[in-house]
Every structure is written in structure tokens, then in C-alpha cells.
Amino acid sequence: MPDVVCSLLGWAGFDRAAQGILGAGRRLADSLGGKLRAVVLGPADDALVAGAAAAADSVAIADGPLLAEYNPETFLTALATLSKRLAPRAVLLGNDTYSQELAPRLAHRLGGSAAGDAVDVAVAGGQLRVTRGVYGGKATAVIALRRAPGVVWVRARAMAPAEASGRPAGEVEKVSLDLPADARVQVVARQVEAKSGVRLEDARLIVSGGRGLGGPEPFAQLQALADVIGAQMAASRAACDAGWVPPSWQVGQTGKKVAPELYIAIAISGASQHIMGIADSKVISAINHDADAPIFKHCRFGLVEDYQKVVGPLRDRLSRNQ
Amino acid sequence: MNIVVCLKQILDPEIPARDFRVDGEKREAERGSANLVTNIFCENALETALQIRDAHGGKITAITCGPEGAEDVLRKAMALRADEAVLVVNDAAANPDPLFVARTLAAAIRKLGDVDVVMVGREAGDWGAGQTGGLLAEELGLPCVSFAESFEPASAAGTVRVKRQIDSGWETIEAATPVVLSITNHDKNVPRIPKTRDVMQSYRKPLVKWTLAELGIDPGTANSYYQVAELFIPQKESRCEFIEGDTLEAKIDEFARRVTDIIRSM
Ligand SMILES: Cc1cc2nc3c(=O)[nH]c(=O)nc-3n(C[C@H](O)[C@H](O)[C@H](O)COP(=O)(O)OP(=O)(O)OC[C@H]3O[C@@H](n4cnc5c(N)ncnc54)[C@H](O)[C@@H]3O)c2cc1C
Ligand SMILES: Nc1ncnc2c1ncn2[C@@H]1O[C@H](COP(=O)(O)O)[C@@H](O)[C@H]1O
Numbered sequence: 001m002p003d004v005v006c007s008l009l010g011w012a013g014f015d016r017a018a019q020g021i022l023g024a025g026r027r028l029a030d031s032l033g034g035k036l037r038a039v040v041l042g043p044a045d046d047a048l049v050a051g052a053a054a055a056a057d058s059v060a061i062a063d064g065p066l067l068a069e070y071n072p073e074t075f076l077t078a079l080a081t082l083s084k085r086l087a088p089r090a091v092l093l094g095n096d097t098y099s100q101e102l103a104p105r106l107a108h109r110l111g112g113s114a115a116g117d118a119v120d121v122a123v124a125g126g127q128l129r130v131t132r133g134v135y136g137g138k139a140t141a142v143i144a145l146r147r148a149p150g151v152v153w154v155r156a157r158a159m160a161p162a163e164a165s166g167r168p169a170g171e172v173e174k175v176s177l178d179l180p181a182d183a184r185v186q187v188v189a190r191q192v193e194a195k196s197g198v199r200l201e202d203a204r205l206i207v208s209g210g211r212g213l214g215g216p217e218p219f220a221q222l223q224a225l226a227d228v229i230g231a232q233m234a235a236s237r238a239a240c241d242a243g244w245v246p247p248s249w250q251v252g253q254t255g256k257k258v259a260p261e262l263y264i265a266i267a268i269s270g271a272s273q274h275i276m277g278i279a280d281s282k283v284i285s286a287i288n289h290d291a292d293a294p295i296f297k298h299c300r301f302g303l304v305e306d307y308q309k310v311v312g313p314l315r316d317r318l319s320r321n322q
Numbered sequence: 323m324n325i326v327v328c329l330k331q332i333l334d335p336e337i338p339a340r341d342f343r344v345d346g347e348k349r350e351a352e353r354g355s356a357n358l359v360t361n362i363f364c365e366n367a368l369e370t371a372l373q374i375r376d377a378h379g380g381k382i383t384a385i386t387c388g389p390e391g392a393e394d395v396l397r398k399a400m401a402l403r404a405d406e407a408v409l410v411v412n413d414a415a416a417n418p419d420p421l422f423v424a425r426t427l428a429a430a431i432r433k434l435g436d437v438d439v440v441m442v443g444r445e446a447g448d449w450g451a452g453q454t455g456g457l458l459a460e461e462l463g464l465p466c467v468s469f470a471e472s473f474e475p476a477s478a479a480g481t482v483r484v485k486r487q488i489d490s491g492w493e494t495i496e497a498a499t500p501v502v503l504s505i506t507n508h509d510k511n512v513p514r515i516p517k518t519r520d521v522m523q524s525y526r527k528p529l530v531k532w533t534l535a536e537l538g539i540d541p542g543t544a545n546s547y548y549q550v551a552e553l554f555i556p557q558k559e560s561r562c563e564f565i566e567g568d569t570l571e572a573k574i575d576e577f578a579r580r581v582t583d584i585i586r587s588m
Contacts, residue, residue, distance in 0.1 A: 073465055097488045101468040104420070104456035113421070113547045116452060129551060134449050135351055136335045138342045141449075142552035146545070184465045184501075188483075189494040201489075204588060229585060243509030247471070247487050254363075254444065254506065256489070262584045272339050273447075279558075283584060285577075291564070294339065299562040303577050310574060317578040 002034030003088040005149075006056065007079055009070075009098060010042035010063075014051035016202055017094045020159030022055035024121060025092045027162075029057075031123055032089055038170065039082050041075055042067050053169040055162035060086075061172065066179045069190075073182035076102050080109040081177055088149050090128055092121070094156035095257065107151035115143045116153040128152070136253055137276035157201060157259055158280050193248055197232060200249070205231035206260045206281075208251060211238035212267025212288065213307065219245055222266060225315040228322060234258065236268045252277035267307050270295025287311075323380035323475065323499075325371045326434065328427055328442045328454070329364040329399060331392040333357075335447035342555070349553040350417065351448070360395040363443025365513040367505035368399055370472060371441055372514070378475055381405045383434060387426050389413050393529065400524035401516035408434070408530045410537065415544035417449070422544040424457035429537035431462065438499040439482060444469055444506045455504035464502050467495050471508040 006025035008018050022038065029036040038056035040048065043063060052059045062082060066074050079102060083091055091106065093099035095117060107114035120131035128150035134141045145152075200206070207226040209219055219233070226233050234256070235249040251258055253273040259280035266287045268274060275298055278284060286295045286302045287310055296302045303310065334357045343352040371382050384399035386392045387410040396407035410430050415422065431437055440462070445452035459466035469487045476483040476496050484495045487506055505511070516524075534541055565580075567573035 072467065097469055100452060101456065101466075104453035105460050105466065108421075108457055108460035114453060115548060117450070132450075134553070135333075135342065135344075136447060136450070138339050138555065139344050139351065140552075140554055140556045141349075141550050144549045144551040146548055182465070184498040185467065186496045187493050188496050190488075191491045191493075193491040199490075205585070229581065237507065241507055241509055241512055247506075247508050248489065248491060253450065261588050262581065264581070271336065273335070284560075285580070287577075296562040296564075297559050300560060301563045301565060301577075301580055303565045303573060305570065305573065309570060310577075313571070313574050314578055317574055318581060321578055321582040 001087050001089065002032035003037055003086060004029040004032065004034060005037045005039055005083055005086055005088040005091045007091060007093045007099065008038060008040045008048065008052060009094075009096065010040050010044035010048065012096070013045050014047040017096065017156035018048060018051065019161035020156040021092055021094050021154060022052060023161040024154050024159040026055050028090060028092070028121055028123070034089060037086050037088065039079070041078055042070070049172055053172055054164070056170040058170045059172045060175045062175045062177050064176055064179070066181060069187060070098055071182070071185060071187055072101055073185045074179055076105050076109070077179055077182070078177055079106055082175065083110055083149070090121070090150045090152065093151070093153040095153050099153050103151050103153045110149055110151065111147060112149040112151050113145040113147040114151040115145060118152050118154045119158060121152050121154065133253075133276055136271070136273040137279070138272045155257055157257065193246060197230070200232050200234055200251070200256050201258060203232035203258065204261045205229055206234050206258055206263045207231045207266065208234035208236070208263060208268060209239055209266050210236040210268030211242065212269075213239065213244070216244040218307070218311070221311045225311055225318070228315055228319040231264075236274050265295050266311065268295055269293050270298060323374065323378060323438045324383070324436055325375065325380060325439045325441060326383045326385055326431055326437050327364070327368045327371050327399070327404070328440070329368065329384055329386045329395045330361045330443070330446045331358050331386060331388050331395045332361050332446055332448040334359050335362070344553050344555055346552070346554055349550045358391065358394065360398060361443050361446045363445060363447070363505060363507065366507050366511045367441040367443050368402060368404065369511045369513045370505055372402060374474065383408060385410070385427065385430055387412050387423055387430075396529055397524045398516070400527045401521040402514065403520060406530070407527070408532065410532050410534065412534055412541070414534065414541035417550070418544040419547040419549070420451045420453040421457055421547035424454050424461050426534065426537060426539050427454070427458055428461035429539060430532060433532070433537065439473070440464070440500065440502045442502065442504050444504045455502055459502040462500070462502070464500050465497055466502040466504070467497055468504040469506045470503045471506055472510060473503060
């Protein structure tokens, strides 16, 4: 069947990622001439169910004791079971860590092909074609998936939501799955970082620091700067690897993909792998003492200075402007 | 514990964008003057394995699938004191899809026999598929934990305790062995530097070579999972306006003004 399944994780709610997955799914289903089937795993709130029903032709909510908490093996089995029943042409997932972990294995169980970090999914000559950055963002590739279904994890927040239409809301159905417990893998603890404010992925203002800061202490100065404008904090891989800030702050190819109105990169060189995480920002600006740093090639405006001379006064200036 | 670490040789991912070219016809990156290196996440995996072996004993087998020249990543692994090394020579299919790689690695790992933990990197810095670990787990019928930053033997025998990164923090997972772990970077698995003496020694250590045929893999099946249809360099430079001013204070004022303008227009 030329249908498309969108896989949504319940506890994330109807966030920008869920909207993007459904939008991409809707457009793909329309171009294939098939139905859009939303599948929600784990506890789903009303907003997510309503939002999924508005975009999709049907919504299956798979809930149950084994799906209350994420477990890679159980969730994989659940998603594979539901997908097999729906026999779609494509399955779309988001680019959260859980979905990235599930997608290739799901493709294997369905006899299909996966590709990820998609910025575009299209149909050409009967094949799904996935556009994605490769070589750390220095090149773009179009990947033709040769088996069906195509399982694609998309850059969810960069995808436009589904357009409102006169379509009746999709039918919502609860599905109870008789899942075998998989004792091989148990999540014994989950540590969620205490971070105030919105998630980095949804932040509208971001202040980000790199190796050029030279240690963990200057991050406190950047934090003070971020606080006066209500920005979230992020970092380059080099700063995370040095242990100056937690790994969840990493932005880039193998970190968070962010899309703020303004991203301020301080003492970050702008390696292509870092740019891959910030390319969807509306405005990028940088403070770097090297005028030739590649980051400036991606900036709307920039300041060539030693950050140590700038960050404190800039914070004072901005707090007076607020 | 018997640990297998899968290593991929790639074009140096840190070469600057201005020196990077692709051959659109062949759909490959041009080698140019760039070095071939071990994928960084594979190095993070090897570093993690070395720490476990040095603390708890066991054996590390480094394995790669690639052309003859991929031997370099194995010599480097042995210089870091991996115990054994296997090169699966693939000179037939350049840039094979991740399912082909996973099937090949699975065949080699089965041939090795007794394995507790199979480690891969979270993704390769060239094509960045991020799939080999998951596909390998499916090929071997094993569970898989992705984005792991560290692990250790758990109190129950035949079990490992894995710390892995999720978007909002960490999870601790207990997994029965054998298990596939895909490793990500963090501050405790930054690769160590080999000692000069160990580098010299590494060239004298034995290295096992297997052909695809010996493993029952048909190179003709490469790229039946997916194929690269197009490869190009995107044009997307923006012109940066450098903030000017007579004094540092004037520049900071101007920078602040622009930031404030954006905030007000949000
Ligand atoms: C497969 C792969 C995946 C990767 N994924 C990511 C990723 O997700 N995210 C990521 O960020 N990186 C990633 N990287 C790493 C990336 O290639 C770079 O190594 C990294 O981004 C560099 O971090 P940096 O800019 O902080 O450090 P550097 O490149 O060392 O840059 C430091 C900058 O600070 C400036 N500076 C120094 N002192 C001062 C001062 N006093 N005032 C002002 N400026 C100063 C310098 O001019 C320089 O430009 C990845 C690499 C690979 C191979
Ligand atoms: N040719 C290969 N030989 C050995 N290991 C590989 C090979 N290709 C991929 N891998 C492993 O799979 C990981 C993820 O690669 P990928 O799925 O290609 O992004 C790498 O970090 C390696 O650990």
C-alpha cells in the first residue's frame, strides 16, 4: 500500500518535532496517493492525539504497561508489529535519540531500507529519495532507498507542519499490544538534567561557547550573558569533550539540531560539523578573535575581538537595553 | 570479557570546507591531499574498550572492512594495545551501504566466535549513516544500546551496565551479553596517544586477513539496501558584516543594538 506511517513518541507531546514529522508524512502520503497513519507509542496527551488526528487519516495509540517507559527492545518490537500490520510504503520518525536508535533496526525487521537526518524525502521513479548532509555537512547527498518500506528519520523541527485542510479528523484507535517482555535490556535509571526554560532544540535565542573559552569558568560568564536576554546555553563538541559542560549541550552533526532566531557563537571556529547543527538558525553571529575563522562565513554579523574583553560589557549593555 | 571493536577508515573529516571537493559523476569525495584516518567515534569506542580491559581483563579484537590500505587503522589500534586484529578485505565495493557492511561484520564476528560486547561508533564521519550498529545487532540477533558513553561489568554475571546519552540527560541500562554498543564521545573516552615503542611493535604483530568470499559475502549485493543517487556541494555562504567602531565600547554597543533589534522583532 502507498501509505505512510508517522511514528510519534507519546511523552514528547505535540511539540514542534511531532508537527514536523506529521507535516512531512502528510506531504509524502499525498505524493504517493496513500493514507497517513500516525502511530503513537507510550502515554499520549490530548494535544498530541488531536494534532495527529488533524494531520493523519488514522491514529493508533499503542499504550500499555510495557510502553509506559522507553525500552529499546520493547519499543522496537511494538513499532515493528504495528508497522507490519499497516504495511506502509514509508515510515517516518523524528531525530530524537530514541527514534534514531530505532529506525535502522526497524528497517531491518521490515525488510526495508533506512536513511536518516533527512532534510527532504521525495518519491522519484518509484523509489524514496532522501536528501541529507554528508561529509560533516560539507556535501549534500540524495540517497535512493532500494527496498520497501523506506524508514526515514527526519530533521523534524526543520519540516513544515501539515497544512490545515477540509479533511475530516483521522479516526483514533487504541491498540493494546501483547508484547513479550525482553529481559535482555533494562533501563535501571534515567537522569534528566535540571535545565530551566525551554529545550535547546526549541530555544529562540542561544548563546554558545567553544574551545577558545579555554576552560569551564568562562561558561559562567556566558551564562550570565544568556540570562539577561533569556537565552539557552549550548557548546561545541570540543567544549563538551573537555568536560567543561555536559554532553547534552553539544550542538552539531552529532549533537542537537537547533533553529533559533539568533545563535551567538563565542570562541567557536565553525567547523562544518558544528554548522550542521545550527544551519537552520535565522541569524548566526559570532565573537572570535580570528577574522578568518570559518564561522564568519555563516554569520549575518560578527565581532572580531577577544571574548574576554567583550562578554562582560556586552552583558551590561544588553541588560540596560532590556 | 571479549570485546570486538569495529573501526572504519575515513577521509579526514577535519579538512576545511574550502579544500573539500566531490566527484559528482562517481558520487565520491575527492581524496586530494587529505589523510585517511580512523573514524573518531571508533577511536572513542576503542578507548572505552581499552579502559574496560585494563581494569577487568579480557581481550580486544579490532576489526575493519575495507581495502588493503585499511590495515592502517588496525596497526594504529594495535599500537594502542588492542590484542588482535582482523581485516576483511573489500576491494570490490567502494562505499558499500550499511547493510552490506553489517552483514560482512556479522559474518566475521560469528567466525571469531566467543564475543561478549561488540562495539561500533555512533556514526562514521564521512557518510554519517549512523546505522551499522543497529543493523549489526539485527544480523546477529542481539540487543543494542546506542549513544553509550561508558560501560562496566554489572554485578550479575553475563551483564553489563551501560551509561548512555539521551536528549535530556542519561540512562543507565543493564544489558545481557552478548550485546552491541554504539559509542558516542564524552570527556572520559577521548582517545589516548600511542607510545612510540608500541607503534614500532604494532608492525610486528600478526594480523588476520579474510576475504569476502571466505565469509560467504557476495560483493554484488553491495548497495542493494541503498545507493547514492547524487552528491554535490551546497552553495550557502552568507556575507558577514563585521562590526566596526572607533573604540571597543562602540563596537560592543553596536553588537548589543543588533541583538536587541532581533529580540524586539521576535
Ligand atoms: C564525525 C564528527 C562529528 C562531529 N560532530 C560535532 C558536533 O556535533 N558538534 C561540534 O561542535 N563539533 C563536532 N565535531 C568536531 C568539529 O570538527 C570541530 O573539531 C569542533 O566543532 C571544534 O570546536 P571549537 O570550534 O569549539 O574549537 P576550535 O576549532 O578549536 O575553535 C576555537 C575557536 O576559538 C577562537 N578563540 C580562541 N581564543 C579566543 C578568544 N580569546 N576570543 C575569541 N575567540 C577565541 C579561535 O580563533 C577558534 O576559532 C565533529 C567531528 C567529527 C569528525
Ligand atoms: N567498513 C567498516 N568496517 C568496520 N566497521 C565499520 C565499517 N563501517 C562502519 N563501521 C562501524 O559502524 C559505525 C557507524 O558507521 P555508519 O553506520 O557507517 O555511520 C562506525 O563507527 C564503525 O564502528
